[in-house]
Amino acid sequence: MKYKSLWLGCLALMVLLSCRQNAELPYLGQTTLQDGKTVHHKVGTFACYSQDSQLVDNAVLSQHIYVADFFFTSCPSICPRVIKEMMKINDRFKDEPMVKLVSFTIDPKRDDVARLKLYADNLGIDQSKWYFLTGDKDAVLDLANTFFVPAFEDKDAPGGFDHSGKIILVDKEGHVRSFSEGTDPETTPKLLDDIQTLVDTYKKATK
C-alpha cells in the first residue's frame, strides 16, 4: 500500500512535468479586449538598416521568431556580457532557420552600417541569421520600451546611455513571449528552453 502511493505520486509528478514541458508560452505585457477579442501586447513597428545595408522591418521578421537586445558598440558596461549570451543562443539555434537574432543599436550616431559590419565580422557569426540594426535614435529608444527594455540617453552613464540588458523573445506575430537577463548567464538556459518550445509550437501548428 505504501509503495502504491509512492508510485502514484511519481506518476503524477511525471505527468505534471511533461505537461509543463509542452505548455504554451505566456503572452507578456498588457492584454486588452477589442470587439470582444483578446489582443496581446505587440512590439512597436520599426524599419532599420542592417550591417549589410539591408532594410529590416517587422514584415521581414514576420516569418521568424527572434530574440532581440538593445546595445551599442562602444558600450563600456553591460553590452559585451549580453552579446556573449546572445552568442550562446546563436550557437544553440544555428541550424534552426526559424530563429533569428536582432541587436538594435541605441547609439546610431556612432553606430553606422560600417561600424556594425566591423562589429559583426569580429564576432565571427552567421550574418544572415543575426541582424545588427541602426536607425533613428529617438525611434529606437521608443521602440525599446515596447520590448520592455528601458533605454535612454544619460550623459552621466558609462558611454552616454542607460539601458537594461534584457534579451527578449518575440514570436512571428510580434508578441513578447519570454525574456532573460543578458547580464545573468543563469537565466539563459530557461530562455533557450522557451525558444525551443516556441519553435515546436509553430512546427506542430503547420503539421
Next chain:
Amino acid sequence: MIQRAMFMCFVVLLASCNESPYMQGKRLYAANCANCHMDDGSGLASLIPPLKSSKLIGDVSMACVIAYGIRDTIFRDSVFLPREMPSFTRLSETEVTNIINYVNHTWHNDFKETTILDVEAALKKCPK
C-alpha cells in the same frame, strides 16, 4: 607537539580554501574589467581579446594598457573605423598593481609578483 601540528594543518587548509591571494585585485577586476573581458577572462570573440592567452600576461607593460587604454584605427573600404579599449586613469598605481597581480595569478598562470615600484617604472615608459 600534536597541538602545534594540528594548528599548522589548519593554517594550510585555510590557505588552500582561499580562491585567490589577490582578493583586492579580484574585486577591482570585477568592477573595471569583467564586463568586457568576462569573469573567466575569455573575452568576446575577436572583439575583446581573451586574457588567458594574452601576450600581455606576465608583462608589466600591461600597466600602460590598463591606465591609458588602447586607441587603434582600422582602414576598411575607404572608411576609418575606431577600435579601442577605454583608459582607466582613475585607478591608482596600487590598484593597477593589484589588478595585474590578480590577472597574472589567475587561470593557472603563475608569474612573479609585480610590485608598485615595477608599475610606477612601467607607467613612466608608456608610449603617449
